[in-house]
Amino acid sequence: MALNVNVVSADREVWTGSASQVVARTVEGEIGILSGHQPMLALLAQGEVRVTTANGEKVVVDAEGGFLSVDHDAVTIVAGKATLVA
Template sequence: MADLTVSVVSADAEVWTGSAKQVVARTQVGQIGLLAGHQPVLGILAEGEVRITTTDGSIVTAKAEDGFLSMQNDVVTIVAGTAELV
């Protein structure tokens, strides 16, 4: 299975960028899990955690709010008003 390319950015900084197997985030319509090959999606973030499972199996967790996430062609971009690693 292919990997995802993931970027988490806030209004003033790049929080995390790397390769991942899975991204789980909370949107205004519920939690979403993204894997390689997922259909394109655009969602408005709800306050909460973004959980990224990296290609080596480790978990990166960021708190994000006030923003959106998008995925297209196995590239996930999360843009938040505020975001920080937990």
Template sequence: MASPLSVSVVSADQQVWTGEATMVVARTVEGQIGILAGHEPMLAILAEGEVRVTLADGSKVVAEAADGFLSVDNDIVTIVARQAALV
């Protein structure tokens, strides 16, 4: 089994969700992106839309996010948005 991703979704005023995941899917200004363990380091600007986090048991955590960025480095995914909330 691959190493899990460490994921944090934060808004301007709160930590929305943090935990381990097997995959993250988010919408950037350049299109939708999927992130798995071992992904190349990157920084992207978020477009308004869903951030879907898939957990090891197959369940999903879904958040709406807008106006922010997504960072990936060493299996750590950080999503910082002006507005973000679980749906």
């Protein structure tokens, strides 16, 4: 089963897609999210959000501030600033 991931900044959608794993830095430390993760809400710290897509590709987003929400295999990341890293 895959995660449905949506990464947005204050002014635009940065990345949306299906993923097998998401790793993000929160104010309490780094967290890894896989399918079946318990619902949660966390404050984002400045740093990378690393997404492994369902087909194994790596997507990296530089995020600053905001929050991360997990609910029923849906991961939503809303950052004050977010930039897709090439």
